[in-house]
Amino acid sequence: MGTWVLLLPLLFAAAAQAQGTVCSVNKTSLTVKENTNPGEPLLDIYVPEGQQVTLGPSSTLFAFRIQGNQLFLNVTPDYEANTMLLAHLECRSGDAVVTQLKVFVSVLDVNDNPPRFPYETKVWEVPEDTRVNTTVISETELEAQDQDKDYVLFYTLQEVTLGASSFFSLVGVNRPALRLDRSLDLERWPNMTFRLLARDTQNETTEPSHTATATLVLEVQPVDLRPPWFLPCSYSDAFVCIHAQYRGAVPTGHRLPGPLILHPGPVYAVDGDRGIDQPIKYSIISGNEDSTFSISADSGNLTMTKSIPNAKTFLLVVKGEQADNTRYSVTQVTVEARNANGSVPHFTQSLYRGTVGLGSGVGVVIKDAADPSQPLRIRAQDPEFPDLNSAITYQITNNSNFRMEGEVVLTAASLEQAGVFYAEVKANNTVTSGTAATVVEIQVSEQEPSPTGTSETTRTEGRPDGGQAGDRRFSEGEMAVLGGVLGAALLLALIALTVLVYKHYGHRLICSSGRVLEPQPQGFDNQAFLNDSDDANWAPAPSPSPSHAQPAPPEPKPPSPETPRRVPEAPATAADGGSPAAVRSILTKERRPEGGYKAVWFGEDIGAEADVVVLNTPASEAGGAGDSGSEGSGDEAADAQDAPGTDSIHF
Numbered sequence: 001m002g003t004w005v006l007l008l009p010l011l012f013a014a015a016a017q018a019q020g021t022v023c024s025v026n027k028t029s030l031t032v033k034e035n036t037n038p039g040e041p042l043l044d045i046y047v048p049e050g051q052q053v054t055l056g057p058s059s060t061l062f063a064f065r066i067q068g069n070q071l072f073l074n075v076t077p078d079y080e081a082n083t084m085l086l087a088h089l090e091c092r093s094g095d096a097v098v099t100q101l102k103v104f105v106s107v108l109d110v111n112d113n114p115p116r117f118p119y120e121t122k123v124w125e126v127p128e129d130t131r132v133n134t135t136v137i138s139e140t141e142l143e144a145q146d147q148d149k150d151y152v153l154f155y156t157l158q159e160v161t162l163g164a165s166s167f168f169s170l171v172g173v174n175r176p177a178l179r180l181d182r183s184l185d186l187e188r189w190p191n192m193t194f195r196l197l198a199r200d201t202q203n204e205t206t207e208p209s210h211t212a213t214a215t216l217v218l219e220v221q222p223v224d225l226r227p228p229w230f231l232p233c234s235y236s237d238a239f240v241c242i243h244a245q246y247r248g249a250v251p252t253g254h255r256l257p258g259p260l261i262l263h264p265g266p267v268y269a270v271d272g273d274r275g276i277d278q279p280i281k282y283s284i285i286s287g288n289e290d291s292t293f294s295i296s297a298d299s300g301n302l303t304m305t306k307s308i309p310n311a312k313t314f315l316l317v318v319k320g321e322q323a324d325n326t327r328y329s330v331t332q333v334t335v336e337a338r339n340a341n342g343s344v345p346h347f348t349q350s351l352y353r354g355t356v357g358l359g360s361g362v363g364v365v366i367k368d369a370a371d372p373s374q375p376l377r378i379r380a381q382d383p384e385f386p387d388l389n390s391a392i393t394y395q396i397t398n399n400s401n402f403r404m405e406g407e408v409v410l411t412a413a414s415l416e417q418a419g420v421f422y423a424e425v426k427a428n429n430t431v432t433s434g435t436a437a438t439v440v441e442i443q444v445s446e447q448e449p450s451p452t453g454t455s456e457t458t459r460t461e462g463r464p465d466g467g468q469a470g471d472r473r474f475s476e477g478e479m480a481v482l483g484g485v486l487g488a489a490l491l492l493a494l495i496a497l498t499v500l501v502y503k504h505y506g507h508r509l510i511c512s513s514g515r516v517l518e519p520q521p522q523g524f525d526n527q528a529f530l531n532d533s534d535d536a537n538w539a540p541a542p543s544p545s546p547s548h549a550q551p552a553p554p555e556p557k558p559p560s561p562e563t564p565r566r567v568p569e570a571p572a573t574a575a576d577g578g579s580p581a582a583v584r585s586i587l588t589k590e591r592r593p594e595g596g597y598k599a600v601w602f603g604e605d606i607g608a609e610a611d612v613v614v615l616n617t618p619a620s621e622a623g624g625a626g627d628s629g630s631e632g633s634g635d636e637a638a639d640a641q642d643a644p645g646t647d648s649i650h651f
Contacts, residue, residue, distance in 0.1 A: 021048050022099040023091030025071075029104040034080075035112055038073040042105065045069045047091060051098055056088030058102075063087070071103065079109040080147055113147040114210030115198045121215040124178075128186045128275075129223045136168065136218070139177040144198040144212050156197040160215075164192035168218065184220050186275050192218045222275025227329040228320040230269045241272065246333045251340030251385055252308050254431055259301035260335065261386040267300035267333060269320035278322035285330065287316040293335065308337040338384070344434030345380035345392050345427045352378055352425075354409060355443045358418045366402070366409040366442055377407045380427035380436055391431045399423035402442065415444050 024046045032042075047053050047069050055064060064087045065074045071087055089101040126136055144153055155176040159165040167184065171177040176196065194216040201209040230243035248262040259266070271278045282300040284293065293316060294305050300320075314335040321328035353369040354376035368376045382388045394404040402423050403412040409425075421442045428435050 023047050023051065023053055023089065023101060024099075025089070025101055025103060028102060029106070031106040031108055032073070032077055033108045034077045034110050036073065036077055038076055041067075041070040041072050042087075043071050043103065045071060045089065045101075051091045051093045053089055053091050056090045056100065058086065059088040060085045063105075073105075077105075077107040079107045079149060080113070083107050083109075109149055111148055111151075111200060111208050111210070113200075115144040115146040115151075115153050115200050115212045117144045117196070117198065117212055117214040119214055121217065123217045123219065125219050125221050126180070126184065127221050127223050128184045129225060130180055130184060132180055132183060134180050135171065135177050136180050137178040137216075139171070139175050142176040142178065142196065142214075142216075144176075144214075146200055148200065151200055154199045154202055156199070158195040158197060160193040160195055161189075161191070164189070164194060164218075167192060168194065178216070186220045186222050186273075190220055190275075192220075194218070222273050224273055224276055224278075224326055226272025227327040228269040228280050228322060229272045230267070230320060230329065230331040232264055243269070243329065243331055245331055247336070248302075248334070248387075249336045249338055249385055250304065250308065250387065251343075251431060252311055252337050254340065255304050255307040256387050258387070258390070259296075259303050261389075262302070262333065267295070267302055267318055267331075269300070269329070269331075271322060272327075278324055278326075280320045281323055283319050283321070285317050285319045287314055289314065302333065302335075310337070311339055312337050340385060340388070340432040342434070343382055343384045343388075343429070343432045345382050345389075345429050345436045347378075347380050347427065347436055347438040350438055352376060352438060352440045353443070354440060355445060356411065356415065358415060358444055358446045360411050360415050360444075362411055362413060364411045366411070366440075369443060375408050376440070378404070378409060378425050378427075378438065378440065379407050380438075382429060382432070382434070385432070388429055388431050391429055393428050393430060395426050395428070396423045396440075397426050397437075402440075409440060409442070418444050418446055420444070 025043055027043065030042060042064075045053050045066070053066060053069065055066060060082065062074055063082070063085045065072050066089075071089075073085075077085065083106065085105040085107065087103040087105065089103065090097050091099040091101075122137075122142070124137055130136065144155075146153060152174065154173055155170055156173075157165070157168070157170050157178075167180065167182045167189065168178055169181050171179050176198075196214045196216055197211060198213075199209060199211045203209075204211075226241075229241040230245075233241040233243040235241050244264060246262040246264070246267055248260050250256060250260065267282065269280045269282075271280065279298075280300075281297050282295050283297065284295050290306070292304065292306055292308060292314065293302055295302050295318065300318075302316075314333075314337070316333040316335065317330055318333050319328055319330050354366040355369045355372060356364060356366050366376045368374045378394055380389075380392050380394075382392070394407060396402050396404055396409075399421060401411065401413045401415065401421060403410055404425065409423075421444060423440045423442065424437055425440055426435060426437045
């Protein structure tokens, strides 16, 4: 032991002497961050005099260089390429290797790579009946990649389709698997779009931080979930629709040739799964006693195979089944057979207004005054048996200038005189023998009715040049003088009119000054309150597509200022049971040799004026038309002989 103690100083001295004769470095291992600038030296090498240092063969290829007696990186370190670099140093004296040193350089990882998705847009089909909490798309199919070693990515699902986030979510913040959170609804949400975001740091404020995004499109695929739905139906939710039941009425003793008209529409069903849209087949499964009814398997139109002798009610159970026979549903059709005697047609208007041009020949269509682009249609309906509307015929009974062709009014003679003409139209139900009547007011004007309501003459007169470019017959000064004269004349006329009104009606104005004047009835129909029960009744479907309700007739426009102040309303007839509101009529029953009779209309107020009009009735129809009114007086008969023998008195 004492010997080793004596030798230690000698050993340290020898080591110190050896250090001065061999190469050395102050450290043999060190660390650098990736992407470090290679321009800075890693360490200094002590090289004794007379020796040289070089890189040995085991050094990392191209990674280092020796410049002077310093070791440098020759490349920018990349953790993803090499995590450890080796510098093998050899000190030589001539050709002999005196010393060998190994320096280890560890490369530290730096977050220098952004994450990347292997796709830009992923479209995924999801069946509509997918169960809630099902993983729709797996994690491996959605995750992004990051070239940084040992990375951890954080995912966020952002909705693009508004409200779509209530259906889907991610399994976890580090697990991008897509999970269904709510039952799908193909009707309202056929597809949904999301943006999937990946970040390589937990906090977006961390530096450095990189992100990547991709688009996810979820397409909901239809599956056969719902049975057929009979329309119209009310939806209780996206999966259940409370379908319609149908009802109708047919006359006893008659076999209707066409499909039955039912309420609220024809028998019609659709596949409850709109994305599948299987065709529907129809059949009657019960209630069809003696096979009285038949149903079209393709359209659902219900028809009669025979007449029904007595009043009774049929409760038909109709089945609507998908063409692939996978699902079906049933509904009830109530058909009531009733006695048709006493059922009369009904006009929706007591007065129809039409217009036609002066000089029109035979067979010209009368236009609707409210819409001159359309023909005037006179239509009556049977409120109890809408199926019989097609059996109603129309006839003009008291004016030989016009005739009916179906529901359209045509001229029956050449119209050579302008004015307002009135004609009675009688509707006759050929099945029930019920009748009704209405009045048509036809304006025969000098100008052909225009769809826009503006004649070519008016447009020409409205031009500054009067239709003749450059033709100016009066100067501006002359026109100004003429305007002043006309204005003064108009003022004088207004003053004179005021004096006359006060002179003749001043006492009435004074007496009535204490009460509000009531508006006088004008005889117009308020179509907003017309019976629209037939409009809600669809026509039978010629094909599986349901037809739509006919639009209500346009509201008649009030007469133009050129029309006379008082317009006689429709004469009362036995068929329609009375005269229009606020008007009473008296018609003579006696035939006049000249073919005319006088009708006197009185207003409701006792002091109202009486208007007198002579309507001409053909001899063949005089009896029927005349009987529809009240008894006339002898004075009326005398006045009738003084009336001209024209077809009608116009205003």
